[in-house]
Amino acid sequence: MDEELEGFRRDTAAWLEANCPAAMRQPVESERDVCWGGRKARFSSDDQRLWLERMADRGWTVPEWPKIYGGGGLSRDEHKILQQEMRRLGCRPPLSSFGIWMLGPALLKYGNEAQKLDHLPKIARGEIRWCQGYSEPGAGSDLASLRTSAILQADGCFLVNGEKVWTSYADKADWIFCLVRTDPAAAKHLGISFLLFDMASPGVSTSPIRLISGYSPFCQTFFDNVRVPQENLVGAPGKGWDIAKYLLTHEREMIGGMDMASAGRDSMHQLAKTAIGTDSEGRLNDSLLRADIARHEMNALAFALTLERVKDEARAGQGVGALSSMLKYYGTELNKERQELLMSFAGSDSLMWEGPDSHDGDMAKSWLRSRANSIEGGTSEVQLNIIAKRVLQLPGA
Amino acid sequence: MALVLNDEQRMVKDSADGFFAEHAPVAQLRKLRDSNSADGFDRALWAKMADMGFTGVAIPESHGGTGLGMVAAGLIQEAIGRNLSLSPFLSSAIVAATAITRGGSPEQKAALLPQMAAASRIVALAADERPRHAPAHVETRAEASGNGFRLTGAKRFVLDGHVADRLIVSARTSGEAGDTDGITLFLVDPNAAGVSIERRRMVDSRNVAAITFDDVQVDGADMLGAPGEGHAILEAALDAGRACLAAEMLGVSAQSFDSTVDYLRSREQFGRKIGSFQALQHRAAHLFCEVELARSATLKALTALDEGSDRAAFYVSLAKAKAGDVAKLATNEAVQMHGGIGMTDEFDIGFYMKRARAAGETFGDSAFHGDRMARMMRY
Incomplete structure (x- = not known):
């Protein structure tokens, strides 16, 4: 089994190396770099289009979906390897899509065969947004x-x-x-x-x-x-409410998970070092900010490990339910904190809305955008209500 | 390795959970405290822990242990945390056993490890010299003398030092306090001339010793590892202890949390269960998330130690810091949400808060480990 997986890893690495265009291995810097697909899709480059097509041909925009619905038919272990190899090479996600993150899982569970065959392949190929x-x-x-x-x-x-x-x-x-x-x-x-x-x-x-x-x-x-x-x-x-709730759990995991992807990466202190500078021992020049960053990274890492553990436990048939609320709540609050820290590193530069070096106010806009994280998909307070009721079984009012 | 328990580990967990709940519940801690026990723990329990194979968990099978490893050790320590069970498990079976397994000569291992696994001998680590943990801050000096050394200095916060049959002492053979080079470890007989041991009881009813060494003669054969290179062994032993402390604090957190949720479900005020108040529900729900994060970080640290990962020390610091913060939060919230009864000695929850405080402090608090993580990440 392990040997098979290692073989899969080698093949996957080789394929990605050969097929992921160099430009698609650069970090995502703005909304332009995200590919959403759809009838009105505007690709920001030929490489972006090519990368989507190549991945869709292998079913790797939705690696674990069955092949008959346009997926890759991978096992969870194989999918994990694909993700690891993509991360290693810095490959961008070929397609971002509410169809993949939210509707797809709900259709796989609740849709009839005709609906699955009609809609899922178009989601997988990025044809319908x-x-x-x-x-x-x-x-x-x-x-x-x-x-x-x-x-x-x-x-x-x-x-x-x-x-x-x-x-x-x-x-x-x-x-x-x-x-x-x-x-x-x-x-x-x-x-x-x-x-x-x-x-x-x-x-x-x-x-x-x-x-x-x-x-x-x-x-x-x-x-x-x-x-x-x-x-x-x-x-x-x-019976729509059951589907709505099922889909919301995926949405919450997605929102929590996306924030983790940014919160868990170790570039945060790198940015801080560049912005703030270091002392002769290599420590950040601002000791209180350094402590804030350390505390934040500690929580971000523990959260990333929790995402990993929850998935591993689910696969092993262990663990507790209603965790999507926990992931949504904690992940979004972490991301908001991260954005506050990023603003602090940049000092007054972070406030620039337009003009030279303002990058169109990107930093302030990301900070403002992230305020919605703990509101959309069910507020933090609603998530805490759900945990209190479903997990802790606390009495109602 | 997946962050999930395998069958063998689940068996260890089940047997440890059952064992400590039955044989060493909080009532035993209360009894030992109130009777002013000379040992500070129950030797019959310690022997039973050996029968269960717990005391040999960090010792290889070739030296009389079970070699089950750190994830298993953490599961045992988590059960200890849930029940606040008293024993020299952490000090001898984990920290000292790891130091000897890692740095000991074949003769030292053969002489000590089988007896430690059998719980017939307790070994304690004497490393700290300052109130705040700083393992490289070693002022105790070892001067070459004849075919051995003479030790002079003072150690504090030696866990279970008052009942130890052997001490592992860090001393400086070169360099200055704060240097990692020049630290050498020695096995010292606590009955040797010049050693004086003073038992100190702590807020959590555990015992530590303040130990002074006044020109104590140590044989060259009692050096643990190579001269001047004790720091790496010391860190390995401390990291094993830190990861297990994280697991213990996870047990402390989980048990206080469970008690608190039970209380929220049953206590009535204003004509309704207090658990129906959203002000308390949200705090409890947040705490649930925090305990889950501590659990993930702890399991990762223990797994990384078993794998011999080069990131193990980093994950150990993450776990020790996070589990420490969470245990502090969980036990303080527990006392607050229990209200007046939480402040009484008659009720158990206060014991948990005391243990969280002490365990958080032991081998570096969250500030120490946050700083250590930041240094490892070079900022």
């Missing part, structure tokens, strides 16, 4: 109080009406996976269904929301008598 229709103006932390309605018509179509908010990249997405209320008479959690539809459908419109960072990654999304074929319903009518 998805967005998530969850929050509404009146349904934030209390998501299950959502009101967007989908009423089945005589012609077998749902008629969708309502408004979503905080729809990430709705203006760039091709399709939406959407929580809708199909039974207004049922209890709050029981009248919700999970519906997929094309954002190009008549009656769909979007309006970007300008954030404190100056970016507009989120939209308000309006549905005005949108007709959606009945077969686009995933799972049974009224």
Whole structure:
């Protein structure tokens, strides 16, 4: 077994070496460097397109999905090796996608065969970009109080009406996976269904929301008598909340995990050394900041090891449940702390919004963007509620 | 190696959890404290720990141990932490055994390790000279004399030094206090002329000794490792002890946390369970996350030691620092959330807070290990 894996490692390293373009081995520096795919995809370079195509051909945009759905059919051990080898060579992820991180796992579990065969391969190849229709103006932390309605018509179509908010990249997405209320008479959690539809459908419109960072990654999304074929319903009518929760666990792990990827890397003290300088023994010149960094890196490392352990335990059939809330809570709080520290290293340079050397205010914008980490996908407070209730079994109010 | 227990380790965990809960619960600590026990631990328990194979966990099979390794040692120490069990396990079976396994001559190993594994001999490490841990700060001097050395100096915070049958003493054969070069380790008979040992009881009811060496004659054959190169052996022994202390503090944290959650579920005020108050729920949920992080860091350190990884020392410092911070938080939160009863001697939770404080301090606190990590990462 170990020999087989070592063989896989050698082959994988050789393939990556031969096929990952040099430009795709540079660190991701801005949003331009991230490939989201989709019908409206704009590749920032030929290398970016080539890298996506080559990886998609091997199914390695979704290494553990079955081959029949466009995946690589790898075992978890093989996937881990692929990740290690990609990290070693500095390979960028070929494709970033809510389809991969969120919808895919939910479809694999709850979708029917036709839905899987229709949607999963297009996700794997980056042909369709998805967005998530969850929050509404009146349904934030209390998501299950959502009101967007989908009423089945005589012609077998749902008629969708309502408004979503905080729809990430709705203006760039091709399709939406959407929580809708199909039974207004049922209890709050029981009248919700999970519906997929094309954002190009008549009656769909979007309006970007300008954030404190100056970016507009989120939209308000309006549905005005949108007709959606009945077969686009995933799972049974009224069972959407189960799918929503399942998908949220993946979203939370993704948000927590992404932050870990940045929080766990050891470049933070390197940046600090450059910015602050060191004394004759090589220690950072600012002893209080040095202590803050050490404390932060300690927590970031322990968190990264926890992600690793949780996965290893899951594979061995051990461990406790409801950990996605822990990962989401801790990972996002760590990332916020990291951004605060990065701002501190740079001092007044971090405040520059425009002009020479401001990099378009990248640093301040990243700091501002990261404030949303502990709000989106369920606030830190909601995660703590979930841990208290599900893991610790503390009594309700 | 995956961060998950294998079958053998799960068996060790099950037997250790059961053993210490049955034979050495907190009630035993209370009894030993209240009876002003001369040894500070129960020798019958110590013998039973040998029967279970626990005392030989860090000693190779070729020298009478089980050679199960550090992950297994950590599982035993975690159970010790959960029950606050008293014994010289850490000082003799882990720290001293590692020093001798790592640095001892074939004769020294043959003479000492089988008896240590059998719990018929206790060996203690005399290294610290200052209130804050600084293992390279060695002022105790060893001057060459005849075919041996003469030792003069003062050691403090020698864990279980008052019951030790042998001492491992760090002394300087060259250089200045603070230098890592020039430190030499010696095996010293505590009954030798010029050795005086004073027992000191601590806040956590453990015992340490303050030991002075006044021109103590030591035979050249009792040198542990090569002259001037004791620091590496010392660090290996300390790292084994630090990783096990992390595991003990994990046990302390987990047990105080469990007691606290039980209390939140049962205690009523204002006509409802206090666990229904969100102010307490969120603190408990945060604590849950912290204990999980301490667990991951500790398992990684123990695994890295078993693998002989060149990053082991780094992960040991991470584990010692993180588990120490978490144990401090967990036990303080436990006392606070228990309210008035948490302040009473009659209730056990205070013992956990005392042990967390002492274990956190032993072999370097989180500031010491945070600094050590930063130095290893060169900042």
